[in-house]
Amino acid sequence: MDIHTDEDHDIERIARTTKVVAMVGLSPNEDRPSWGVARYLQACGMRVIPVNPGQAGHTILGETVYADLAAIPKDAGVQMVDVFRRSDAVAAIVDQALAELPDLQVIWTQLGVRDDAAADRARARGVSVIQDRCPKIEFPRFL
Structure with missing residues (x-):
């Protein structure tokens, strides 16, 4: 079975094994969905590294914000x-x-x-992809 055709299997594996997440577009505003999802992931024991060029150098949820993914230290261990962001930025x-x-x-x-x-x-590079879903909605089924 191709693991990429079984999205629930992928989501369960991701929920159980992911420890470090880079969140692109994480807002410092507690009322924004990105902030709530980041806080949830932290509550699940994951490290959430914020990526937001307008907030680079500041902190969100206790983590330093980076301008882009390239600025995150290579040894940070980002798994997800x-x-x-909008689809045209993906x-x-x-x-x-x-x-x-x-x-x-x-x-x-x-x-x-x-x-x-x-x-x-x-x-094609061996990376799992989940689109148009939210981990805060999906992960509770498996954690």
């Missing part, structure tokens, strides 16, 4: 990139993640966000 984010994150295992795009061509590029 969670994308809180391709560049995926390409940068593939080039810059040696421990990358998962690309996750939030509700309403997808880029099938970028997803295909990531899968």
Whole structure:
């Protein structure tokens, strides 16, 4: 069975094994969905590294914010990139993640966000892809 065709199996594996997430588009505003998802992931024991060029150098939820994925230290161990950006930004984010994150295992795009061509590029490199879903909604089924 191709693991990429069994999305629930992928989501369960991701929920149980992911320890470090880079969240692209994480807002410092507690009222924004990205903040709530990041806080939930932290409550699940995951480290969430914020990526937001407008907040670079500040902190969100106790973590230093980076301008982009390339700025995150290579030894940070980022396994998953969670994308809180519009669909038209996904391709560049995926390409940068593939080039810059040696421990990358998962690309996750939030509700309403997808880029099938970028997803295909990531899968061709052995990276799991979940699109148009939210880990805060999906993970409780498995944790």
